[in-house]
Amino acid sequence: MFRITKLKLKSDTSKEYEYDFSTGLNYVQGDNATGKTLFYNFFDYMLGDTQTNISQRDGLAGIASATLEFEFDEIVYTIQRFLVEPRCMFSRDGVFQTCSTLEELKGLINDALCPSESSQQVVNSFMNANMTYRTFTLFNFLGEKRLGALNDFFDKSDQTKYRVREAELLNLIFNQNPNLIKEKEDELQNLEQRISRLSALENERVFMIGQINQQLAILKSPVSFTGNNIKEIEKIIYEFEDNDEIIRSEKTRTLSELSFMINSISNQISDLSKRLSESKQIEEENRKRAELLSDLNLLIEGNPLYAPLVHSTKELLKDMSGSISMKDRKIQAETLKHMKAAKVELQQEIILNEKKYTPYSVDEKRAALIIVKNYLSEFSLKSHQENLNDLREKATELRKTIKDLKQTDNMNDINTISEKVTAYYTGAASSSSFVAEDTKKTGLSIRYIKNGNTLQPQFESEEENEGELVKRTVNYNCGSHARQTLIQVCGYCAFMEFLLGKKQYPLIPFLVIDHASKPLDKDSKKAIGSIFKELYQRIAKDNLQIFLFGTEQPDELGLKPEKTIHLVENTKTGFNPFLLR
Known part of the structure; x- marks a missing residue:
């Protein structure tokens, strides 16, 4: 079981505000300029991301510290970070420990998330480095800026610290002999x-x-x-x-x-x-x-x-x-x-x-x-x-x-990713006219290509060759940003399902997606709800927590979230409750 239960913000005048979360799907709703992307990035910060001068960032003025509480395998952990200093706090079931550096904090979080010491050794041996959960956050976050990317489709791939590790990480995940390599x-x-x-x-x-x-x-x-x-x-x-x-x-x-x-x-x-x-x-x-x-x-x-x-x-x-x-x-x-x-x-x-x-x-x-x-x-x-x-x-x-x-790939696993992405995408046909149109193509599939970390739509075509009809696979270069975004979201879901099923990696069991509905028109927005409904039919809500950010109301996206958080309320005008507008 995994669940981020709360995020507590404390001002430099000792005021406090608390966001409470639920298992399963949490939907954060707010209009533009209410801090949705700020909230999205703050999750990564609280989980150990290095964000220099964060206290000086627009929208975070007045926040002195923040505490994130989460439960994992019936143990309660808290992470406290101070925005103006490197000191951090970490606790396990109420036992607190001061961390003088961020690296020390990340080590404690990794210990909490690591499935076993032997699995961590296999990962480190393969990667020839001490790999932590931070590298695996590649699979957790999809931001608004790279929505629709199908080549090197993970959002964090454009960050050097993740890009240099991505190919080797994919080699590990799809390797046929990780234990033999160890x-x-x-x-x-x-x-x-x-x-x-x-x-x-x-x-x-x-x-x-x-x-x-x-x-x-x-x-x-x-x-x-x-x-x-x-x-x-x-x-x-x-x-x-x-x-x-x-x-x-x-x-x-x-x-x-x-x-x-x-x-x-x-x-x-x-x-x-x-x-x-x-x-x-x-x-x-x-x-x-x-x-x-x-x-x-x-x-x-x-x-x-x-x-x-x-x-x-x-x-x-x-x-x-x-x-x-x-x-x-x-x-x-x-x-x-x-x-x-x-x-x-x-x-x-x-x-x-x-x-x-x-x-x-x-x-x-x-x-x-x-x-x-x-x-x-x-x-x-x-x-x-x-x-x-x-x-x-x-x-x-x-x-x-x-x-x-x-460099020996397990093609069965790679094909499994392709099958999962295809299933998530075609499953949204009843909620999207363009997905329904795509499913009419003979043999439609979304092929996952490990080299380049690419999602490639394909279909079958028949051509006459010397008097005989010959089937061949044709790449479908869909130029639609909406199509590409849905396929990308399906890619994230497929990888999360696949990796959680392996139970071998220090992976945070959650997805954080910022405004995935933005490229979709009114008639196709509910495809988002169809995809996550399918995901929760494959993975129990206790085992995967999702945070979606958007401007629409949940029902417009076909969502039935366990928790809806409105960024604008009577007491505040956005993510930061201490910011006066």
Whole structure:
């Protein structure tokens, strides 16, 4: 059960006013300039939206604080916000908690709305971020400004903070394997922890090799320590202890030779890095082109008129997939890695050569000998590099698997949205002449297209092809703002029904819609009532609360609300009861 029970406003002179709400449908009626949109936005503010300088907004003068009370699963919560300061209050069954920041408040609200800890983990794992109910308010609010939008039809999609998350959020909702992805993410996390531990051990091992070689250079050792020649180094140490001198027998490369080699390999690294970067850029560009062509292919496939274009797009996709040699790029990357390692070795050799030709005292040599012996006593013969390479390769493969899984859609769920939107829309035929006209079209449907978050009306058409009648699906580009608005409202209802049925997300079970009847003429306004009547036949009123804002009386929209709130009364002239006009 969910219900926002009241909104209490308090003035800066300690006056109070309370709006009471009911389960089910609440209709807020008021003429223009009475604060309907202000009221609509205030709901979002009370539920954690960041609205800077809200106290200075026209229409809110005199309001010092506001308290929203709601019930969810038989627990009573309150949210109190102060319009002139960031401090907030939150309570659960009468136990109050002060929140010094808005983020703290949103965390508490999210805990109240989250179905379970495991479901929240699945969401966070998929989105690679701590996703809260705030992201899911994308499905709760439909404002007046974007009424009639069918492409990217959610109202909040035009806000950057929601738009950047929308595609990934839809991937989550329609994903076929969310639990498997969570398992793979956990597996990857464990793998990365192992890689981190082994990397630390290997880095320590490499550091010790470097330190030992620095001391061996002081001892004028003819041999460098590689990590695998401990016996040879121990023999040199024994000779030094026995003779107090090391006989240098190995010819080393001169500093000029080493400098030439390191300059040469640096140039090669630069050239190869540039080629590898260009290769990756070409691959990324081709990937984006392939995605666009695939999307185009989905839109035109199955239409006989576009058959040549379908063939062309498939050929282009084949050419692009063949133009990228993953094997060549892998070889380049491996070569680059070895060249960088060789450069490090040359740099180390230069340092060692400089030390070899530096005169050291006997005391310095004896100190170096002690340091070498200490490091050798702690040195681990086991190298983790090969194991690290294997683990890193597994991690790369696992990331690719996760990426592929995240892009695997459950087409049954997507088709379910299409069916629900179609049912809501066609169900309003008895209340709207243009809906009744549309339903006469053969095979009328509203197709939901996930890529682009689009609602596309379609119908079936018969055409003669070589003497036979062939059925094909035709997009119905309805230019009517009224049609588009009704379809958009149906889209919101379909998503809300679908998401509440899943019970997997921190979703507020309510819809807030501002003046959806505005584009409709008098003969079609009651279609609004038909849609919400159908919605409440599918979802119990205790489980979904709706707030509609409009200028008309409820019966003009075919509505039978549980609660009607008139913004203009004897004691006030709009939403803000403390505002004098």
